[in-house]
Amino acid sequence: MKAKGEYLLEALNIVKVFGTLRANDDVTLKVKPGEIHAFLGENGAGKSTLVKMIYGALQPTAGEFRWMGEKIVVPNPAAARKLGIGMVFQHFSLFEALTVAENIALAMPGPFDLGVLSEKIARVSKDYGLPLEPTATVADLSVGERQRIEIVRCLLQEPKLLIMDEPTAVLTPQEADQLFKVLARLAGEGCAVIYISHRLEEVKRLCHSATILRHGKVVAHVDPTKETAASLAKLMVGGDIHVVHTPRKVTDGKVRLKLDALSLHADGPFAVELKNISLDVKAGEVVAIAGVAGNGQGELFDAISGERHTKAGMLVMDGKPSGNEGVSARRRLGGAFVPEERLGHGAVPGFKLSDNIVLTRHASDTDVVKSGFLQKNGAANVSERVIKDFDVRKGKPDPEARALSGGNLQKFVVGRELDRKPGILVVNQPTWGVDAGAAATIRQALVDLSRKGSAVLVISQDLDEIFEIADRIAVISRGQMSEAFPASQMTAEKIGLLMAGEHEVHTHAA
Amino acid sequence: MRLEKRPERSNAMAIASPFIAFALTIVTAAIIFTLRGNNPFAALYVYFIEPLTALWSIEQTLVKASPLILIGAGLSVAYRANVWNIGAEGQLTAGAILAGSVPVLFPQWQSPLALLAMIILGVIGGMLWASIPAILRNRFNANEILTSLMLVYVVQLLLDYLVRGPWRDPQGFNFPKTVSFSGWQTLPYLTSGIHAGVVITVLIALALGLVMSRTLKGFEIAVTGQSPRAARFAGFSEKSTVMFCFLLAGGLAGLAGAFEISSVVGQLQPQISPGYGFAAIIVAFLGRLNPIGVIFAGLLLALSYIGGEAVQTALQIPDKITRVIQGILLFYILACDTLINYRIVTSSPVLQKA
Numbered sequence: 001m002k003a004k005g006e007y008l009l010e011a012l013n014i015v016k017v018f019g020t021l022r023a024n025d026d027v028t029l030k031v032k033p034g035e036i037h038a039f040l041g042e043n044g045a046g047k048s049t050l051v052k053m054i055y056g057a058l059q060p061t062a063g064e065f066r067w068m069g070e071k072i073v074v075p076n077p078a079a080a081r082k083l084g085i086g087m088v089f090q091h092f093s094l095f096e097a098l099t100v101a102e103n104i105a106l107a108m109p110g111p112f113d114l115g116v117l118s119e120k121i122a123r124v125s126k127d128y129g130l131p132l133e134p135t136a137t138v139a140d141l142s143v144g145e146r147q148r149i150e151i152v153r154c155l156l157q158e159p160k161l162l163i164m165d166e167p168t169a170v171l172t173p174q175e176a177d178q179l180f181k182v183l184a185r186l187a188g189e190g191c192a193v194i195y196i197s198h199r200l201e202e203v204k205r206l207c208h209s210a211t212i213l214r215h216g217k218v219v220a221h222v223d224p225t226k227e228t229a230a231s232l233a234k235l236m237v238g239g240d241i242h243v244v245h246t247p248r249k250v251t252d253g254k255v256r257l258k259l260d261a262l263s264l265h266a267d268g269p270f271a272v273e274l275k276n277i278s279l280d281v282k283a284g285e286v287v288a289i290a291g292v293a294g295n296g297q298g299e300l301f302d303a304i305s306g307e308r309h310t311k312a313g314m315l316v317m318d319g320k321p322s323g324n325e326g327v328s329a330r331r332r333l334g335g336a337f338v339p340e341e342r343l344g345h346g347a348v349p350g351f352k353l354s355d356n357i358v359l360t361r362h363a364s365d366t367d368v369v370k371s372g373f374l375q376k377n378g379a380a381n382v383s384e385r386v387i388k389d390f391d392v393r394k395g396k397p398d399p400e401a402r403a404l405s406g407g408n409l410q411k412f413v414v415g416r417e418l419d420r421k422p423g424i425l426v427v428n429q430p431t432w433g434v435d436a437g438a439a440a441t442i443r444q445a446l447v448d449l450s451r452k453g454s455a456v457l458v459i460s461q462d463l464d465e466i467f468e469i470a471d472r473i474a475v476i477s478r479g480q481m482s483e484a485f486p487a488s489q490m491t492a493e494k495i496g497l498l499m500a501g502e503h504e505v506h507t508h509a510a
Numbered sequence: 511m512r513l514e515k516r517p518e519r520s521n522a523m524a525i526a527s528p529f530i531a532f533a534l535t536i537v538t539a540a541i542i543f544t545l546r547g548n549n550p551f552a553a554l555y556v557y558f559i560e561p562l563t564a565l566w567s568i569e570q571t572l573v574k575a576s577p578l579i580l581i582g583a584g585l586s587v588a589y590r591a592n593v594w595n596i597g598a599e600g601q602l603t604a605g606a607i608l609a610g611s612v613p614v615l616f617p618q619w620q621s622p623l624a625l626l627a628m629i630i631l632g633v634i635g636g637m638l639w640a641s642i643p644a645i646l647r648n649r650f651n652a653n654e655i656l657t658s659l660m661l662v663y664v665v666q667l668l669l670d671y672l673v674r675g676p677w678r679d680p681q682g683f684n685f686p687k688t689v690s691f692s693g694w695q696t697l698p699y700l701t702s703g704i705h706a707g708v709v710i711t712v713l714i715a716l717a718l719g720l721v722m723s724r725t726l727k728g729f730e731i732a733v734t735g736q737s738p739r740a741a742r743f744a745g746f747s748e749k750s751t752v753m754f755c756f757l758l759a760g761g762l763a764g765l766a767g768a769f770e771i772s773s774v775v776g777q778l779q780p781q782i783s784p785g786y787g788f789a790a791i792i793v794a795f796l797g798r799l800n801p802i803g804v805i806f807a808g809l810l811l812a813l814s815y816i817g818g819e820a821v822q823t824a825l826q827i828p829d830k831i832t833r834v835i836q837g838i839l840l841f842y843i844l845a846c847d848t849l850i851n852y853r854i855v856t857s858s859p860v861l862q863k864a
Contacts, residue, residue, distance in 0.1 A: 307742050328745035339743060348737045359733065359744045362726055369726050 007066070008033045008192050009054065009085075009161055014063035016049050023049040024060070025216040029194075031161065036183060036193040038203045038224055041213035042236055042407075042435040047196050050213075051163050054194075055087045056080040078109070086154030087163040092146050094138050101134035104153045125152045128182050143292050144175040151182070162186065163194045168202060172292060173496035180206050199464075200229040214238055237436045244443045244468050247451055253283030256455035257304075257424045258316040262323070264303050272296035272479045274303065276505075279474060279484055281424070281455040286447060287484055288458045288470035290495050296479035297459045298340065301428045304457070305337035306330045317424055328363035334423030336360075338414050340432065340459075342406065346413040349402035353394075353412060354383040356401050360416060382419065390415035390441065407434040411442065418445050425449060428459040443469050463492055477501045513852040523850050528796050531842035532810070538838050548825055556824045557817035557835075567820075569703030571812045573774060576711045577602070577766035577786040579808035582793030583715040583801040584759030587722065590799050591735040593755040597643065597658030598763040599787025600665045601636040605764020606771045607669055608635030610688065610778040613695040614677045620693045628695065629768050636764020637757045639665060644756035648749045654756075662787070670780050677778065687779040697773045707769035714762065718801035731755065763787060784815065785833070792840040795847075811836065 009031045016024040023046045031037045041047045052058040054065065056074035065072050067083055074080050080087075094103050101118040108117070118134035125132040130148045138146060147167065154162055164183075168176040183193055183206065197203055203210060203224050210224045212235045220235050257280070264274040274296055281287045291297055302308045303323075304315065310323035317333045325333075337360075339345045347356045357379045362369040367378035386392065390411040394404055401409060414430060430446060431439035447469050450456040459476075460466050466473055467487065474484035475498035482503040485494075539557070540550035561567040581598045588595045595601075609632035612624055642661060646652040674686040682689075697705040722728035734741040734751045741748060766786065775782050793811050797803030818832030 305743065306745070326745055326747075327743065331745070337743075341739075344737050345739045345743055348733055348740045350736050351733075355729070358726075358729055359740060362729070363745060372726050373724055374726060374729060 006032055008068060010066040011050065011054065012064050012066065014050060014053065014065075015061045016046075016053065016058065017061045022216050024053075026063075027213065027216070027218050029211050029218075031192045031194060033160070033192050034187050034190045035209060036187050036195055036207045038207035038210035039194055039196045039213070040200075040203065040210055040232065040236055045213040045236070046216040047213055048165065049216075051087070051165065051194060051196065054080070054161075055085060055163060081109070081157055084158070084160035085163065086157060086159035086161070088147065088150045088154060088165065088167060090165045090167075092150055094146055094149060096137075096139040098138060099134065100132055100136050100138065100141075100149055103138060103149060104156065107153050108156070120156060121152060124155055128152075128155065128185065129178065130182060143294055144171050147171065147179075151179075155186075159191060161192045161194065163196075165196045166198065167195075168197065168199060172499040173492050174500065176202065200232045203232070204229065212236055233436060244440055244447060246447050246469060253285060253453070253455075255280045255316075256283050256318055257281040257426075257457060259304075260314055260316065262300075262303060262310055262314040264299060264308060264310055266299075267308070272299050274299050274479045277476075277479075277481045279457075279481065281457050283453045283455055284450055285471040286450045286456045286458060286469050287472045287474065288460055288466040288487075289474050289476050289481065290460065290463060290466050290499065291476035292499050293461055295477045295499075297428060297476060299479070300476065300481075301337070301339060301426065301459060304426050305335075305339070331360065331364045336417035336420055336422030336425045338417050338425075338427040338430065340428040342409045342413050343402060347401040347409060350400055352398045352400055353387070353392075353404075354380045354398050356412075357382045357386070357416060361420065364420065382416075386412060386415040386419050389419065390445075391438070407438055410434045411438055414442050414445075418449060421449070421452075422454060424455050424457075426457045426459075429462075430458055430460065431462070431465060439465070463495060475499055475503070478504060480504045511854060511856045513848070514855045516851060516853050520850065527846040527850060528798065528807070528843060531796070531839060531846045534842045535835065535839045538842075539835055542831075542834070543827075546827065548827065553821055553825055553827070556820050558813065561813060561816040561820055566703060567816055569701065571809065571816050572704055572708055573812075574815050575808040575812035576708045577770055577783070578790050578793050578811050579715050579805055580711045580766040580769070581759070581763045581787055581790035582797060582804040582808055583718050584762035585790055585794040586797060586799040586801055586804050587718060587731060588755035588759045589735075589794055590722070591731045591751050591755050592738075593735075593752050594655045595640065595643070595658050595756055595759050596655050596791065597640070597660075597662045597787070598759060598790055599783065599785065600658070600662030601639045601760040601763035602767035602770075602783055602787045603662070603665045603669055604639035604760075604767070605632035605634075605636035606767030606778065606782050607665070607672065608632060608638075608764070609768035610677075610691075610771050613691040614688050614778065617689055617695075620695070622694055624694050625697070625772065628772055629765065632764045632768025633761045634764065636760040636762070636767065638760075640756040640760020640763070641753070644753045647752055654752075658756075666780075669778065669782070673778050673780055679777075688777050690777045691772060695772065696776060697769065699773075705769070705773040707773060711769075712805065715801045715805050722801060727754075763790075789815075789836055792836055792843070795840065795843050811839075814839075 007030045011027065011029040014024050014027045015022065027046065027050055029050065039047050049058065053060050056076045056079050065074065101114055101121055104121060105112050105114060105117055121132060121134045125148065130152060132148055132152055167179060171179065187193060195207055204227065207224050210222050211218060212220045212222065214236060224232065259277050259279045262274060262277040266273040272295060277300065289297065303310055306325060306327035312321040312324045315323040317330060317335055320333060322330055322333060343349045348359065358368055358374060361382065368375055368382065383398065392408050392412045394408065404412065410432065411434065414427065417425060431442050434442065443465065446456050446458065458470065470487045472484040473487050473490045475482045475495055477499055478501060480503065482498045536554065540554055543550040543553040561571060581602065585595060585598060609628040612619065612628045612631065639661060643654040643657040646657050647654045673688055677688045679687055679689045697707050699705050730746045731751060733744055734746060734748055738748055770782055771778060789811050793804055793807045796810065797807035814835050815832055818829055821827040821831060822829045
C-alpha cells in the first residue's frame with residue numbers, strides 16, 4: 001500500500017443531512033498516527049454524527065473519507081473494525097448475564113476458541129494495566145470494569161484508531177486517571193485516538209490537538225495545551241457563559257423532604273437495591289447527590305417521585321409521611337419531579353407540548369384539568385409561559401415533544417416543574433445534554449427556587465455542576481448513600497473515594 | 511430488503527391510508543372475481559353499489575353496522591391503550607346469554623323493565639367475561655391476546671350447551687334454540703327495518719369520541735398506550751387502565767349481544783353473530799382507533815356483509831368471500847400504516863477499498 005501523506009484518517013468536507021437539519025456541514029477532521037485528538041462541541045453540535053460515519057454506522061450525504069491516504073467507503077461497523085477502527089460507546093453494549101470472555105467472543109469475527117481467547121484477554125488486559133477476570137459475569141462488575149471490557153475488546157483487534165465517546169462520564173476520578181495512562185501508552189505505540197469529552201480540563205491534560213464543532217461546522221483547530229478551559233468553552237459555545245450566582249443559603253430552614261432509612265428491593269435482576277438511605281433537605285438549600293451512573297440514582301428517583309412505593313415513614317414531605325402515596329398525591333403536597341429520561345418518561349414523544357403540560361399538572365392545576373375535562377386553553381397558556389421563560393426553541397407553535405432537540409426538551413420539562421414554584425423539587429440530571437448557556441439558566445433557576453424557601457434535591461453525575469450549585473453533597477454508590485457533607489468540605493478526590501464505596505456498609509466479607 | 515424508520519411521518523398520508531387500503535382491496539377483489547371467471551365490474555357493482563340503491567338494503571346495512579360500531583368503538587379505546595382485546599366475539603356471546611336469561615326464564619314478564627333488565631344484564635355479561643383476561647394480565651402478566659381469544663370458544667360452547675340442553679324451547683321440534691322473544695322482550699323499531707339500538711349505538715360512539723378527545727380519562731388512555739413509563743410518572747395506574755379498557759370494550763360487546771338477540775336474531779341459538787366481534791377489530795383500525803371514525807368504518811364493513819350475501823345470491827359466489835374481503839382490507843390497512851412510519855430499503859452495501 002502506498003503511503004500518501006502523513007495522516008491516518010482524513011474526513012474531508014463531510015456533510016450529513018437529517019431531514020432539514022445539517023448535522024454536519026462541511027466538516028474536515030484529520031488525525032495522525034499516535035495522536036490523541038480531542039473532538040469538542042456542545043451536545044447536538046454534530047460530534048456523534050461524524051464518529052458514527054467514521055465507524056460505518058451512518059453514511060455521509062457528501063464528502064469523503066481517506067484511510068492512510070486512500071479513499072474509502074465504510075458501509076458498516078464490521079468493515080470499520082476490519083480496517084482497524086475500534087469504538088468505545090458511552091452506553092455499553094454488553095450482555096449482563098454473560099461472562100467477560102463470552103461478551104468479547106461475540107464481537108470477534110469468525111470462529112474462536114474460548115479458552116485461548118480467555119488467556120489472551122487476561123494477558124492483554126494485564127499488560128495494559130486494565131485487569132479483567134475473563135470468567136466474571138458482567139452483571140457483577142462496576143461500570144468502570146465494564147468499560148475496560150469494551151476497551152480490551154477493541155485492543156484485541158489491534159486497532160490503528162480508537163474512538164472514545166465521553167469515556168470518563170461514567171468513571172470515578174481515580175478510574176479516569178487509570179484510563180488516561182492507557183490512552184497515553186496506546187498513543188505512544190502509534191495508535192491514534194479520537195477523544196470526545198465535555199471535560200475540558202482532562203482534554204487539556206491528555207490531548208495533542210483539538211477540533212471544535214459548533215452547530216455542525218468546524219469553528220477551530222487548536223492545540224489544547226496552549227488554551228485554557230475557559231477559552232475552549234468560549235469556542236464551543238460561541239460566547240461567554242453566564243456564571244451561576246449563588247447567594248448565601250437560608251440557614252435554619254425547616255426540613256421539607258426527609259428520607260428516613262429508605263430501603264427498596266431491586267425490581268429486576270440487574271436493578272439496584274436501595275439500602276437504608278437517609279437524608280434531610282431543608283427549605284432554602286440545594287442538596288446534590290453525586291455518583292457514577294447506575295448506582296441506584298434511577299431507583300432513588302422513582303422512590304421519591306412515587307412511581308415506586310415504600311413504607312409511609314421512609315419518605316416525609318413537609319412533615320407528612322408519604323412513602324406509600326401515589327405520584328399525584330405527592331404533587332398535590334407540593335412535590336415536583338424531573339426524571340433523567342426526557343422522551344418516554346418525562347414527556348410523551350408523540351404528544352404536543354401543551355398536552356405534555358397536562359402530564360404532570362393534571363392533579364394539581366385546575367386551569368389544566370377541571371372536573372375530569374381537559375382545559376386546552378389553560379394547558380396552552382402554561383406551555384407558552386414555559387417556552388418563553390426558558391427560551392425553548394422550536395419549529396412550530398405547538399410541536400410534538402419528539403420534534404424538539406434534546407436540550408430544548410430538557411428546558412421544557414425542567415421549566416414545566418419550575419413554573420409551578422414547587423415546595424420540593426427533585427431533579428435527576430438537570431442539564432444533561434443542554435448547551436452551556438441554557439445549563440446556566442437552569443442551574444440559576446434551581447438556586448433561585450431554593451432561596452425562596454423551597455427544598456431542591458439534584459441528582460447529577462456532573463461534578464462541576466454539583467460544585468457550582470450545591471450547598472451540601474452526598475454520594476451514592478451501589479444503592480447506599482453517604483452522609484451529606486457541606487460543599488465547602490468536599491473535594492473531587494473525596495467524592496471519588498465515596499463513589500468507589502468508601503462509606504458502604506458491608507454485610508459480609510468480600 | 512429491510513424496513514427503515516422514516517424521519518418524519520406524513521400527516522396527509524395518515525389520513526389517506528384507509529382510503530388507499532380500501533382502493534387496493536377493490537382492485538384485489540376484482541382480480542379474485544376475474545380469476546373465478548366472473549365479470550369483475552358486474553361483481554363489484556353487485557357487492558359494493560347495489561346494496562346502496564334500495565331502502566331495505568340501506569336499512570340492513572345500518573342494522574348490521576350497529577354491533578360493529580358498538581364493539582369497534584370500545585375496541586378502538588382499548589387498542590389506543592395498547593390493551594389487545596381480541597375476544598369481543600366471546601364478550602358479545604356472554605352478554606347475549608345473560609340478556610337472554612330474562613325471556614328464557616321469565617317469558618311472562620312483559621314490561622319495559624324486562625327490556626331494561628336484558629340490556630343491563632347484557633352489559634354485565636360482557637364485562638364479566640372481559641374481566642377474566644384483564645385480571646389474568648394484571649395479576650399474572652398473561653398475554654391478553656391469547657386469553658381473550660381462547661375465552662371466545664369457551665363461552666360459545668357454553669351457549670351451545672344451553673340452547674341444546676336446559677334452555678331449549680320445548681315446543682321447538684328439537685331445534686337447538688330457545689323460545690322466540692316477543693313484546694317488551696325485544697327492541698322497539700323506529701321504521702320497518704331500524705331498531706332503537708342503532709340510535710343508541712351512534713350516541714355511544716359520539717360520547718366515546720368526546721371522552722377520548724376532551725377528558726382526563728381519554729388522556730390517560732392515550733398516554734398509557736404511547737408511553738407506559740410516562741403514564742406511571744403522570745400518576746396513572748396501568749393496571750386500572752387495563753381493567754377499564756376491558757370492562758368498556760366488553761360491556762359494549764355485551765350490549766351489542768343483547769341488542770342482537772332482542773332484535774335481528776330474536777332468540778338464543780348456537781350462532782348469534784356472523785363474527786361481529788372479530789370484524790370489529792378491522793372496524794377499529796379502519797376507523798383510525800377513533801370512535802367517530804369507527805362509525806364510518808362500521809358502515810363500510812356492514813356493507814361488506816350485505817354485499818357478500820348479494821354476490822352469493824346473484825352470482826353464486828361462496829359466502830366465504832365476505833371474510834376474504836374483510837381480511838384483505840385489514841391486511842392493506844396495516845400495511846399502509848406500516849409504510850407511513852417505515853420505508854423499504856433494498857441495499858446490500860459492499861466494502862469498497864482501493
